[in-house]
Amino acid sequence: MLPRKRQCEEETSNNNLPNKKNLIVAFGAADSDVNSDRSLSGSNNNNSSNVKEVDRGTYVMAVGDNNPQEIDEDLHSRQLAVYGRETMRKLFGASVLVSGMQGLGVEIAKNLILAGVKSVTLHDVGTVELWDMSSNFVFSENDVGKNRALASVAKLQELNNAVVVQSLTSELTKEQLADFQAVVFTDISLEKAIEFNDYCHSHQPPIAFIKTEVRGLFGSVFCDFGPEFTVFDVDGEDAHTGIIASVSNDNPALVSCVDDERLEFQDGDLVVFSEVHGMKELNDGRPTKIKNARAYSFTLEEDTTNYGRYEKGGIVTQVKQQKVLNFKPLREALSDPGDFLLSDFAKFDRPPLLHLAFQALDKFITELGRFPVPGVEDDAQKLITIASNMNDSSGDDKLDDINPKLLRQFAFGARAVLNPMAAMFGGIVGQEVVKACSGKFHPLFQFFYFDSVESLPSEPLDPDDFRPVNSRYDAQISVFGRKLQKKLEDSQVFVVGSGALGCEFLKNLALMGVSCGNQGKLTITDDDVIEKSNLSRQFLFRDWNIGQAKSTVAASAAASINPSFNIEALQNRVSPETENV
Incomplete structure (x- = not known):
């Protein structure tokens, strides 16, 4: 609270x-x-x-x-x-x-x-x-x-x-x-x-x-x-521009720009020209599509063979385009998901597997009326079997390897948020x-889809380590175990800054139980005070906190989230002069 x-x-x-x-x-x-x-x-x-x-x-x-x-x-x-x-x-x-x-x-x-x-x-x-x-x-x-x-x-x-x-x-x-x-x-x-x-x-x-x-x-x-x-507005950026250095009389025409600044154009962009001397036909204000975009040049999908000869000057400006996306409903997208957005190119084959895993978990819950129990091997094997059967019936989209180890990790932590x-x-x-x-x-x-299985302990843990202990950290214990939870609670942490990121970090650390044990302590420092513009993103602050020290207000709010949070607030700037504080 x-x-x-x-x-x-x-x-x-x-x-x-x-x-x-x-x-x-x-x-x-x-x-x-x-x-x-x-x-x-x-x-x-x-x-x-x-x-x-x-x-x-x-x-x-x-x-x-x-x-x-x-x-x-x-x-x-x-x-x-x-x-x-x-x-x-x-x-x-x-x-x-x-x-x-x-x-x-x-x-x-x-x-x-x-x-x-x-x-x-x-x-x-x-x-x-x-x-x-x-x-x-x-x-x-x-x-x-x-x-x-x-x-x-x-x-x-x-x-x-x-x-x-x-x-x-x-x-x-x-x-x-x-x-x-x-x-x-x-x-x-x-x-x-x-x-x-x-x-x-x-x-x-x-x-x-x-x-x-x-x-x-x-x-x-x-x-x-x-x-x-x-x-x-696809990217929220202002229209990109470039200063022209030359334009060829070719089909397609090659446009080169001065090398003071790299061009931000992409293949398929529409551009218009202005202030071009000599090849005045380009100044008609008609958008033209570009291709072969490079750092300082691109080609036009236009025949300039019979245009006037380029003399000097000219500015090329991107024309911002609207884009229409045809979304598929969920019932169609499940069997035909298209391209997955990748967050980690080292896991390029992971999204199709997680697509299967989440569907298998839904089927597990539908059939048994509950989530898999952390550390219970029978539940993990049940989910793996469901995923395997679903994969076998997927026709041409069948995965070569359903990675039982990953599915086991998925099953054990499935109930935890x-x-x-x-x-x-x-x-x-x-x-x-x-x-x-x-x-x-x-x-x-x-x-x-996203996973962070690399966050798990490298060595297998005793299944008893995952069992709940009737504490506010039971969900986290079901994934990482009691031993790691104890280490988090006894951690000594120093946080510099309690602005937008600092507020988020304090909230996250308090909920995780970091520095909430008898041996734990978190120290935060920030020499700034709260302004009205902070309130739309630094969520631990309220309008009645304007003018107060960020670190002390943030520390108080974080302690309200978890009363066991051992936190000390300082108002020192981190610099060589404060190294001994």
């Missing part, structure tokens, strides 16, 4: 919300200056005018300033520099659903709320478990037994009062998805995902659909933004939602 400016009443009464008649409870951003607080539970709310009964779903909403607004340039200065005003305005109008509020879901929601979308709806029908403590930074042990979405909504609202943050605790229907521009599912069966994706793909306009999972040291993302999705993996995929998926809602930057097309 993060530190708060004002305390809400205990939320345990949320578990008693009626099932047949459901409640909407709203509180506005303006309430932050009022001394009296409002409970999320309708039964404890003294202002009955703010409670409405509805017939569809259970929404509990923490309402920010949802009126049309100008861009707060102080708050969003960094985003404006990257996205531009038009993209920011599109984001401000986007409503997003995030389903599954374990570690991955909360990371995605956090990033979208900080980015400033119009609304984020948090969906989960499950309850908080001690198992969730090592990956979800908004949960405390007091939240165990509460609905995950309800336990998250108020704390995530603190990140940005201009965003509507609401929770949905009932089972989703396809029709409810029509309320959103983008939907993200982090914990859903393949059968249900196909059903929802079919609806989103055929909806007019299409609803951007993302399915993502973190299973131990393995992760996946699938994106479907509709049958015809237009990318308005590890914080570092959740943080990584939360960033990836959050960015994909921004692309889906704005058309800015080329989206992921369509599958992405």
